[in-house]
Amino acid sequence: MKTDSSIYTFLATGPEAFRVLTGGLTLEGEYVFRSVTFKSLERRADGLYEPLDPDRPVYLIEFQAQSAAAAWYNLLTKIGLYGEEHPEREVRGLLIVLHARALPTRPSRVGAPESIAAAICLERFLPEWLEREPDNPFLAALAPLIITRDAALTERAPALWHAIQHAPLEPAARTALSQILEFWLFERFRSLTAEEISTMLNIFTPLEETRAYQSIFVKGEAKGKAEGEAKGKAEGKADSLKRLLTRRFGPLPAGVSARIDSADIPQLDAWLDAVLDIQSLDELLTH
Known part of the structure; x- marks a missing residue:
């Protein structure tokens, strides 16, 4: 399942997304979220939360959907690159994975909660959170990652959509979470058409007409074509x-x-x- 762009979009919605995805960590004070590319090695981080208060920690986030032996070293490299540019800041790296089996074994002295690079495994807490907070729109957007049975996800899809559409959210956040849920449903159910996904969600507006669908597919295709042409040139x-x-x-x-x-x-x-x-x-x- 493709996750990079959706995880960035999810994190960009703000502090509640950070809390949900990190298993309860909270951002104290005001933070600014952005993506960052370290030009020296052309390394891009999935997300970066920078506090307005320079005494608070910077959180550098890497989301790993699949097992990757070098994931810890990749994260540590980016922590070092950011720290080299900002030696006055405290930087903490968070490696977020879906399943414990995806956590790499080396190096062996990282991964603890208080380490410079900590591990967060979604399967360890998100299923319980989803049952405890069924109306939380941020958990609803992540549900396709943690509900493993297709039949169970199909049955719950209308409630997930309802949670996002009726939560007290800013319009931009609602659109982002709707887009994420739609995208991951399309990824999970690749054989279904947009009309069939609409039926699954119990919505009457065809997905082809929604802002989320346009952003995911129409704009994505145009961007991909333009980038491909530029790369070829x-x-x-x-x-x-x-x-x-x-x-x-x-x-x-x-x-x-x-x-x-x-x-x-x-x-x-x-x-x-x-x-x-x-x-x-x-x-x-x-x-």
């Missing part, structure tokens, strides 16, 4: 530049090729404009 320019440089200077060092492959289109255009004037590879890369 950049790859073509990078290949042309490497051919020209190879003719002038011979086989390119691996580091130079990697630098070219990771460059954006404006940078590639600048290098292509300069390729006939430069006297060395080092001179080109300073452009």
Whole structure:
């Protein structure tokens, strides 16, 4: 099940999403949520909660739907990168997994609640919370992750939808949670049409007309097409530049090729404009 974009959207709804997804941790004071990419290694964190009070901890979140042997090291790397940029802040990493079996075993000294990197396993508390707080819209949005039987999820789907639509939420949060629930239902029931998912949820507005469906599928397809075209254009320019440089200077060092492959289109255009004037590879890369 794809989770990255939905988990980001979920966390962006605010402190209650953080509490639900972390098993009861609360944000004291005001926090700002954002995504962050560490440019030095092109590492992107799933989410970052930064407090307005610099004395409170920063929470860096990684959600791991599937088992990944390097998940702890990935999280620790991002903690280190953020801490390097903000050495005055206290940074705490949270590795959130669906099932305990997905937790990696190495390194063995991380994962405790008070560790710099703590583990949170959703299966250990969310089923109980869902029964205890059936009208909590944040739990309703996460239900497809923790209700494992398709028949049980189908039966409960209308109540989950109702919980989101009738909770006292800001419109943006309601839309986000609706989108998340719809998205994960489509992921779980891939053989069903949008009309059949609408029937499951007991709603009368066709999902194709909802803002959530448009955001998930229509905008997603357009964004994916645009990104694919841009990527293809950049790859073509990078290949042309490497051919020209190879003719002038011979086989390119691996580091130079990697630098070219990771460059954006404006940078590639600048290098292509300069390729006939430069006297060395080092001179080109300073452009």
